[in-house]
Amino acid sequence: MDVLIVGSGLLGRAVAERLDSLGHGVAVVDESPENLSLLPPGFGGVTFAGFPMDLNVLRRAGIDSCDAVAVTTGDDNLNIAVGQIAKRLFKVKWVAARVADPEREDIFDGDVRTVCPTNMACDKLVTDLLSRQENKRVNFGNATVSLELRPVERRYFGQSTNNVDLPDCGIFAVIRADGEFVLKETAGGIALMEGDVMVISRRID
Missing domain, CATH: 3.40.50.720 (NAD(P)-binding Rossmann-like Domain)
Structure with a gap:
C-alpha cells in the first residue's frame, strides 16, 4: 500500500x-x-x-x-x-x-x-485507573508520568482541586464515588466531595 x-x-x-x-x-x-x-x-x-x-x-x-x-x-x-x-x-x-x-x-x-490522541489517552487512563492499581506509569512522548490514586482528605471536602497543596505533583482527574471520571481542565478546578479519589500525576523522568 x-x-x-x-x-x-x-x-x-x-x-x-x-x-x-x-x-x-x-x-x-x-x-x-x-x-x-x-x-x-x-x-x-x-x-x-x-x-x-x-x-x-x-x-x-x-x-x-x-x-x-x-x-x-x-x-x-x-x-x-x-x-x-x-x-x-x-x-x-x-x-x-x-x-x-x-x-x-x-x-x-x-x-x-x-x-483524537486526547480521547485515546483518556480512554486508556480511565481503563487502567479503574482497575484500582495503586500506581501506574504512562509514557507520553519521551516523558514518563506516574499516576497514583489518592482518596480526598476530609479537610478538602467542598473545596476545589485548585486548593489542594501537592508539591511536585498535579491533579490529573477525579474519580467520583459512583465511578464517574472527571478530567481536570487546564485552569478550572473540580469541586471535591466525600468518597472522591484524586488521580495524582507526577513526571518521573
Missing part, C-alpha cells in the same frame, strides 16, 4: 517508520526540513518539504496515486483542511486526520476518519 503522511512530528514519524518497516510505500510531507531530517537514517520512504496546503507539493508527493493519507500535524485546522482536500479533491479512498481537540473529533461526515 502507498501511504502519504502529512506532518513529520512525533506522531507522523512514528506512523511513517512503522509503515515503512512493514514494507509499505511511504511519502512524508512537512513544511519543516528539520522535522523531515529527524526520520531515521534507515527510513526507506521519500520526503518532501513544503506547505501541506500547496496542491503542487501534494501532487509531487504522490497524492494522485496513493492508497491512503494520514494527516498528523499539530494544527487541527490544517489537518481538517488537508483531510478534506485529500478526500474530496483527490478522491483518496482512505483518509485519517489527527484532531487534538475532542470537541472536533466528529467534525467530518464519515468520509474522513478522525483520530
